[in-house]
């Protein structure tokens with residue numbers, strides 16, 4: 352059985368925000384909700400690195416553990432999904448989540464936050480696959496079509512990988528090995544006009 | 549990097565790769581490159597240092613990712629620039645611990661109080677009812693008391709539903725029905741909370757002047773507050789009641805303060821950690837208040853003649869003489 356994972360290669364991500372745009376479009380995500388976001392460290396300085404962040408579909412997920420109405424479930428593929436009909440918008444999942452993945456549509460009076468929304472690994476929700484209700488509440492269900500999440504597919508530099516954990520790890524490992532690292536990386540000498548390998 | 553570390557890294561990678569090469573019969577082509585890369589010369593470590601610039605942020609990058617600081621991003625929203633929610637797991641574990649303690653303390657206190665009541669029953673007045681009544685609380689004081697009491701009980705029940713409903717009520721009601729109840733509880737909690745705070749402030753203002761230390765209170769304490777049969781002189785409120793007042797004062801303000809912060813900040817950027825902390829304070833102080841409330845209710849029920857003080861505002865003269873002799877003497881004059 353596959354174990355779905357995301358991986359963002361910090362050495363490749365160029366902060367083009369394709370993943371963010373693709374996700375918004377595919378899932379018709381409303382204003383103010385970022386199922387995926389790109390964060391940049393040392394923006395505009397040497398050592399700048401960007402990483403695309405979304406729900407990482409944790410094993411033993413903190414959001415699942417903390418939800419007072421127990422509305423989360425994990426699919427056989429390891430994707431963490433939730434039931435918006437049960438969610439009361441308490442925000443606990445947001446406080447517990449390591450990645451700030453859960454999002455809330457409106458911050459109304461009295462802290463009412465609306466139903467939580469987060470990355471579904473393009474795997475919809477508890478409703479029937481491809482039903483209108485599922486699309487309305489959770490967006491697309493590409494996994495049911497045998498496809499992988501749109502963000503990774505649209506990544507311009509193939510920094511963002513999504514899929515079975517073993518596959519993703521293999522691709523990343525192979526890549527890292529070919530690329531080398533630091534001054535050992537291919538093309539480093541040309542780029543910095545210094546003696547390399 | 550000192551030479552010892554370099555030799556060590558070289559040695560480990562040599563050992564690792566020769567081991568891997570032995571184990572993996574059909575090693576993929578890229579491991580061949582790898583061998584060449586690492587065994588010929590330890591370039592990846594030496595070159596950046598010679599160049600004066602480390603091309604790979606490496607551990608520094610990941611330390612920053614873990615730091616919980618906010619970095620630049622195009623996204624707009626709550627704490628979007630933060631990679632890792634640094635205190636989320638601490639909050640969850642602490643909350644679990646407090647909940648665990650609550651699960652023991654609250655039922656234990658309830659059972660203890662009920663057992664004491666069952667065993668000792670009501671504490672009778674020394675000389676029975678005299679039939680003569682004295683006023684103990686004004687109407688406004690009773691309104692404030694019951695306003696605080698009823699709103700607190702609603703808050704306590706709805707709070708407990710949200711804290712423990714998942715474990716006790718979902719098996720009974722099912723998820724759908726419980727979600728409805730939980731949503732109702734959350735909304736009630738949010739609406740009744742501010743009402744409680746108004747009553748709480750009113751109560752503090754109204755009762756504070758009789759709750760400072762007065763001469764003789766310590767005697768009440770030293771002789772066990774009349775626990776051992778003999779009544780002790782006391783003013784309008786005895787030291788036990790005064791302590792309860794100050795618990796309500798401090799704990800109540802903690803609850804109200806943390807509650808308001810959670811209510812009105814929602815999840816504002818950078819507030820996530822604040823709210824995690826407030827949540828802990830809120831749960832812990834609410835527990836103290838619930839425990840105190842059990843004791844308070846017990847006193848009202850178990851001491852014969854007490855309840856009428858808060859239902860009609862009047863008490864029997866003999867009750868006043870027994871329990872609050874100094875106050876009784878005072879109002880007689």
Ligand code: SF4
Nearest residue numbers: 406407409412414448
């Ligand atoms: S929402 Fe957060 S805690 Fe839950 S699975 Fe996703 S990353 Fe993990």
Ligand code: SF4
Nearest residue numbers: 418438439441442444
């Ligand atoms: S916001 Fe919804 S999903 Fe998140 S913990 Fe609360 S009820 Fe559960």
